[in-house]
Amino acid sequence: MITDLNNKGVKTVLITEPFILTTSSKWQEAVDKKVLATDKDGNPFKYDFYFGNTGLVDVFKPEGKTWFWNIYKDLINQGVGGWWGDLGEPEVFPSAAFTAQGTADEVHNIYGHTWAKMIRDGYKNDFPTVRPFILMRAGYSGSQNYGMIPWSGDVSRSWEGLQSQPEIALQMGMQGMAYMHSDLGGFAGDYFDNELYIRWLQYGVFQPVYRPHAQEDVASEPVYKDIVTKAKAKKQIELRYQMLPYNYTLAFENNNKGLPLMRPLFFEEQQNEKLLNSCDSYLWGNEFLVTPITKAGVTSTTVYFPKSNNWYDFYTGAKHEAGVTENIPVSADNIPVFVRGGAFIPMIKTIQNTAKYSLANFDLHFYFDEKATSSFGKLYNDDGLTPNAFEKGAYEIINFSSNVNAKVITLKMNTTVGKSFNSAEKNVTLLVHNISAKPTKITINGANIDFKTNATTLEIPVVLKKGLDNEIKIQL
Numbered sequence: 141m142i143t144d145l146n147n148k149g150v151k152t153v154l155i156t157e158p159f160i161l162t163t164s165s166k167w168q169e170a171v172d173k174k175v176l177a178t179d180k181d182g183n184p185f186k187y188d189f190y191f192g193n194t195g196l197v198d199v200f201k202p203e204g205k206t207w208f209w210n211i212y213k214d215l216i217n218q219g220v221g222g223w224w225g226d227l228g229e230p231e232v233f234p235s236a237a238f239t240a241q242g243t244a245d246e247v248h249n250i251y252g253h254t255w256a257k258m259i260r261d262g263y264k265n266d267f268p269t270v271r272p273f274i275l276m277r278a279g280y281s282g283s284q285n286y287g288m289i290p291w292s293g294d295v296s297r298s299w300e301g302l303q304s305q306p307e308i309a310l311q312m313g314m315q316g317m318a319y320m321h322s323d324l325g326g327f328a329g330d331y332f333d334n335e336l337y338i339r340w341l342q343y344g345v346f347q348p349v350y351r352p353h354a355q356e357d358v359a360s361e362p363v364y365k366d367i368v369t370k371a372k373a374k375k376q377i378e379l380r381y382q383m384l385p386y387n388y389t390l391a392f393e394n395n396n397k398g399l400p401l402m403r404p405l406f407f408e409e410q411q412n413e414k415l416l417n418s419c420d421s422y423l424w425g426n427e428f429l430v431t432p433i434t435k436a437g438v439t440s441t442t443v444y445f446p447k448s449n450n451w452y453d454f455y456t457g458a459k460h461e462a463g464v465t466e467n468i469p470v471s472a473d474n475i476p477v478f479v480r481g482g483a484f485i486p487m488i489k490t491i492q493n494t495a496k497y498s499l500a501n502f503d504l505h506f507y508f509d510e511k512a513t514s515s516f517g518k519l520y521n522d523d524g525l526t527p528n529a530f531e532k533g534a535y536e537i538i539n540f541s542s543n544v545n546a547k548v549i550t551l552k553m554n555t556t557v558g559k560s561f562n563s564a565e566k567n568v569t570l571l572v573h574n575i576s577a578k579p580t581k582i583t584i585n586g587a588n589i590d591f592k593t594n595a596t597t598l599e600i601p602v603v604l605k606k607g608l609d610n611e612i613k614i615q616l
Contacts, residue, residue: 292323305347306422325341325354331358341362346477429446462481518539
């Protein structure tokens with residue numbers, strides 16, 4: 141089955157937990173190899189958990205790490221693509237238990253952290269050409285060093301459950317855990333509310349990991365929803381795939397500089413004390429301003445537009461002045477999302493899965509704004525597979541810049557190629573928004589080119605050839 145799924149580009153992620161039940165076929169092996177936490181006399185510490193009577197793998201003990209990792213190793217060799225470590229607080233770990241590094245109470249907060257490190261180290265030693273996927277419910281300061289992707293646990297499937305998620309993600313992002321996210325749609329309870337479900341999925345497009353998950357009482361998968369809800373969910377999933385170039389570049393920035401993917405508004409206005417406790421809106425990367433809808437029946441909401449730039453509605457193109465607070469109408473089809481004036485937003489057409497990702501053809505949206513006289517952007521690219529690709533020089537970065545005056549918009553594209561990367565030609569559809577009158581002429585590297593107009597958007601075909609820069613001039 142795993143092989144069949146891999147052949148379709150679908151990765152298998154298995155949920156694993158560090159508890160070994162006394163009824164498990166692995167119990168006696170774990171006892172014989174002394175890989176479990178112990179009591180004060182050195183015997184395996186057994187206790188009742190909701191799964192049954194159990195022991196816990198001692199991930200602080202070399203023998204425990206080796207034994208546990210070998211189970212992972214065998215499954216990776218069978219084609220498993222990633223790991224979901226659950227209950228790693230550990231959820232139940234009585235104070236009377238002992239590990240190689242201390243009592244249960246002493247190591248409680250670093251158990252999940254050490255578990256993630258064990259998996260990361262295992263990949264590094266045994267699968268050095270594979271990027272590990274490590275989803276964990278528990279961690280500690282610095283767990284991001286092991287590639288840990290945390291989530292907010294078994295959140296209530298309710299509007300109250302949704303309301304806390306942006307703040308949790310923002311707080312964790314500032315602590316280094318940039319991939320903090322939630323079970324989209326909520327996890328716990330049998331509350332059935334399609335409006336809540338869709339609002340959570342709409343928010344999900346602009347947060348680190350897109351992953352519906354829930355108890356079985358109400359299915360979390362879009363395929364099980366009614367026709368209308370399923371269609372709305374499909375649009376959000378498609379948009380998430382279309383955003384891959386922008387989002388992958390955010391991942392690069394996090395890897396390169398530690399920047400969170402979700403950023404509080406005071407990143408934009410550090411002297412504005414009113415924004416220090418604001419989490420109603422946030423920045424998705426540098427270019428998007430996002431306002432999640434976290435209450436039922438909302439038809440309008442208040443949005444503050446940071447003063448550094450004008451902002452444009454991502455869905456309608458409507459302009460909003462910098463530094464202004466407005467009451468914004470809210471659509472059932474999307475949450476309020478705005479793009480910074482002068483921003484470059486790379487996107488692709490919808491794909492079936494990330495294995496199909498390619499920049500051979502992509503769209504580059506430029507949000508012209510007369511007040512943004514100059515701006516910069518970039519698009520990071522590698523093979524999507526190689527660990528530490530940037531550090532190995534196995535990458536390329538496409539740089540974008542704009543310079544605007546009353547008569548000419550000048551856009552430049554050039555590529556920085558790492559020493560170990562083979563860059564290829566790319567076909568770019570440049571979409572310039574907010575152009576009120578048809579240009580008199582557009583040139584690329586001095587040569588006139590044909591272009592299309594659609595309302596206030598220009599469509600310009602650009603070929604990025606290996607080793608060559610492009611300068612596009614739009615005569616207004």
